[in-house]
Amino acid sequence: MKQLVLAGGGHAHVQVLAALAAQPLPGAEVTLVTPQPVLWYSGMVPGVIAGRYAPEEAQIDLAALARRAGVRLVLDAVAALRPETRRLRLAGGAELAYDALSLDTGGELSRDLIDGARDQALFVRPLHSFVQLWPRLQSLAARQPGLQVVVIGGGAAGFELAAAMRRALVAQARVTLVAGNAGLLPSFPRGVRHQALAVLKSRSVTVIADDAVEIEPGQLRLSGGSRLPCDAPVVALGVQPPAWLSDSGLRLAPDGFIATGATLQSVSHPEVFAVGDVSRRIDAPHPRSGVYAVRAGPVLTANLRAWAAGQPLTVYRPQRLALALLSCGDGTALASWGPLSARGAWVGRWKDRIDRAFVEAYREGARVGSLSLR
Structure with a gap:
């Protein structure tokens, strides 16, 4: 059996898990490594802080999703990567061997950018x-x-x-x-x-x-x-590359994140896939936004299936413009699309529907066909 390790429970990997729950990956054993059994959906966290959502409304149950997908769950964080031997070392000391590795761990917020x-x-x-x-x-x-x-x-x-x-x-x-x-x-x-x-x-x-x-x-x-x-x-500053990336052996982009190409693979190690804030598309740069990670999810899923079957991989073409919806804390929101912008309660309701639909798509009993929401 081929060993596929999913490291990180980000926006793209939840889509992979949901797809595996509907249709398992033949000939492969899949392991999910993530520090927490739930994913906090970042688009709803400001609403939790403002008191507009209960905490559980902004959570996706990764443990339940992995169980439905038949995926082994390891609650730990990545500490080191050795691509020459295809092994992943975890913070708890354990090591995992892989034939293919998919990274969706996100970036890190450095504790040392500001003194004190x-x-x-x-x-x-x-x-x-x-x-x-x-x-x-x-x-x-x-x-x-x-x-x-x-x-x-x-x-x-x-x-x-x-x-x-x-x-x-x-x-x-x-x-x-x-x-x-x-x-x-x-x-x-x-x-x-x-x-x-x-x-x-x-x-x-x-x-x-x-x-x-x-x-x-x-x-x-x-x-x-x-x-x-x-x-x-x-x-609340921007994220930096995880510390373990610097000596991972993977080729990195100038900003220190994993350099990936059109098929979401590392440009130096094709058995390593990377999406979301841990990566940087060097052939098609785009802003850091959860929208791009969500859009990459179906392509990542298709490419992991293609890898397992030995078939050609699909190209992910990031959209030129991405919709940004910013919560104003009171039920209203700001919308930004290229040069266009809008503000009001109707934008807030629009954002609320999108956010709730994304989280609800991963509840038990949800249909996988409802995952392409943004």
Whole structure:
């Protein structure tokens, strides 16, 4: 039997698992390695923080999905990869041999980008840790009126979380977003940035276009030299490559992520597939977005089947434009599609339907045919 290892329980791998539950992979034993038995769907986490969703509504049960697919589940994290011997070493010390490896582990949020953050900040990733610690911040805000909450990071996650936290904490805390020198939502069109600033201004969220360089007790030092009162720093910066990638032997893109080609395979080791934030398409670069990982899921599934059968693989062509829907924390949302943008409650309802449908597609009894949702 061929050994297929799925490392990581990301957006693409849940689609692989659902497809295997409907139609097993002949001639292969499949193992899923993931640190947690559930996947927190990132598109709904801001809604959980804002109190609009119960935690379980934003979770996909990976353990149940693996069980239905006949896939062995190993609750552990990747620690090292040795492609020359086709072995994966796990954080717990175990090793797994593979004939093919699919990586959907996501990136990591470095604890060392900001001095003092490792010991004093609340990090948005991993999501399960962040959501578990969030009630403590709520309790702290209830005990200390006027608590200074500072979200660090001007990307989509920083915007959504600043809006959600302001909604959840109401008058109990002051929320500031330190967006960085590039400003708020730097990769988005001007119209979206303007509307996002208007949303935060209407919620009394202060936006600062400066970089955070050091977290000190009770304050945050910025690159411009000023200091900002800060009781609860929340780090929502972009992800970096997992530490184990640097000596994995795989060819890496200039930014340190796995360099992949048109068939989602490593350009140096074709038995290794990689999707989502752990990878970088060097032939067709595109923004880091969950939409692309979701779109890659069916192609990855088809290519793993083709690998097992010894057949030609399918090319994944990322879409030129991707829809971005950003939660404003109150049931409204921002939509961005190329140069077009919109804002309102109808966008919020649209986003809610998409997000709920994605998660519900992996509940027991859901039809695999309903998986192509975005």
